[in-house]
Amino acid sequence: MLPYFPFGNEFDHRMGTSAVRTDESLVEVDDEYVADIELKRNLLAQNHDYYFRAQPNTEIAQWDVLERLLTEAAQQYPAFFSLNKTGTRWHWINHKLDEDYRFTVGDLASLPLAPLDWAGQQVQEDLIILSADDTAALVAGQLCFPNGWCLDDKFGQTFLGIHHPAPSMVQPTLQAAHKLLQRIPLHRPVWRASWNFKITDQLDMSTKYSAEYNDTLARIAPTLTPDTIGDQLFIRIERQTFTRLPKSGAVLFGIHTYQNSLQNEAENPERAQQMLGTLRTTPRQMLTYKAIAPFEDALIDFLERNI
Numbered sequence: 308m309l310p311y312f313p314f315g316n317e318f319d320h321r322m323g324t325s326a327v328r329t330d331e332s333l334v335e336v337d338d339e340y341v342a343d344i345e346l347k348r349n350l351l352a353q354n355h356d357y358y359f360r361a362q363p364n365t366e367i368a369q370w371d372v373l374e375r376l377l378t379e380a381a382q383q384y385p386a387f388f389s390l391n392k393t394g395t396r397w398h399w400i401n402h403k404l405d406e407d408y409r410f411t412v413g414d415l416a417s418l419p420l421a422p423l424d425w426a427g428q429q430v431q432e433d434l435i436i437l438s439a440d441d442t443a444a445l446v447a448g449q450l451c452f453p454n455g456w457c458l459d460d461k462f463g464q465t466f467l468g469i470h471h472p473a474p475s476m477v478q479p480t481l482q483a484a485h486k487l488l489q490r491i492p493l494h495r496p497v498w499r500a501s502w503n504f505k506i507t508d509q510l511d512m513s514t515k516y517s518a519e520y521n522d523t524l525a526r527i528a529p530t531l532t533p534d535t536i537g538d539q540l541f542i543r544i545e546r547q548t549f550t551r552l553p554k555s556g557a558v559l560f561g562i563h564t565y566q567n568s569l570q571n572e573a574e575n576p577e578r579a580q581q582m583l584g585t586l587r588t589t590p591r592q593m594l595t596y597k598a599i600a601p602f603e604d605a606l607i608d609f610l611e612r613n614i
């Protein structure tokens with residue numbers, strides 16, 4: 308079952324942000340951990356610049372991210388990760404991957420990769436750094452599992468510029484989100500969840516796959532029926548966290564993507580009802596933008612049978 312389920316009685320126009328509680332973490336490890344890290348590393352090995360980019364002035368923010376994520380990961384998952392700190396000399400053991408690293412925080416030469424690139428290869432989350440100034444521009448990122456975008460599309464753009472293609476009806480929400488990002492206090496991260504339905508569970512849905520996805524969707528969607536759609540559709544949920552970083556003042560945007568087949572989730576009638584509630588009230592413009600419109604009728608019929 309998906310650990311986050313942002314569906315309800317009706318489509319929610321609001322940002323949907325909540326505080327990350329002190330017993331929660333920016334890093335989450337699920338059953339896909341080893342497979343996800345292997346996939347990430349393969350993607351980076353094949354086409355590094357497509358999946359990782361950083362402006363030269365982001366070093367302090369990158370160390371901020373590394374320090375924060377490693378500390379939280381070791382606290383939250385002591386069976387998986389150990390971290391020993393002697394001043395700036397850190398010793399990190401990743402028991403799940405059987406890896407052992409010693410490095411000096413702040414010393415680039417002590418790590419094999421840029422700090423953000425290295426830290427991103429220890430956790431399942433995609434990691435984006437937003438500038439400390441009011442524009443919240445995308446200044447660095449390791450992005451292997453995006454849903455329909457990529458660093459090349461958005462690098463250097465401001466928060467509002469990045470969201471330019473989003474439907475006009477969510478513009479007030481984005482204005483509020485922009486203000487929120489400018490004001491996130493230190494040590495008070497927030498999170499939200501976003502949702503979509505896809506005809507694939509391919510994690511890397513970077514822009515380079517968009518044309519192929521749309522072609523397949525156009526071909527497959529008319530063949531989907533309430534009898535078959537349960538196994539052919541996947542629910543894609545992003546747990547998104549936003550954290551002010553202490554030394555740089557930048558904001559870390561972390562994205563953990565969770566997926567499950569529609570069938571598995573709809574077997575729970577309460578969940579089927581919640582998906583129905585949201586889908587029936589989602590504005591047309593949004594259903595089209597999310598590329599749900601081509602299979603919307605079969606999806607709704609299927610859910611009605613499951614409640």
Ligand code: HEM
Pocket residue numbers: 321322324435437445456461466469470471472473474477480481484487499501502560
């Ligand atoms: C509280 C913060 C945020 C809110 C409320 C928010 C909200 C939204 C909404 C409503 C959409 C339209 C599609 C959908 O509903 O799934 C969207 C799309 C998107 N968001 Fe955000 N977002 C936030 C933070 C961010 C950040 C920090 C980034 C990256 C720097 C980002 C990147 C994107 C991208 C790339 C898209 C797709 C845009 C496109 O079609 O090209 N979002 N966001």
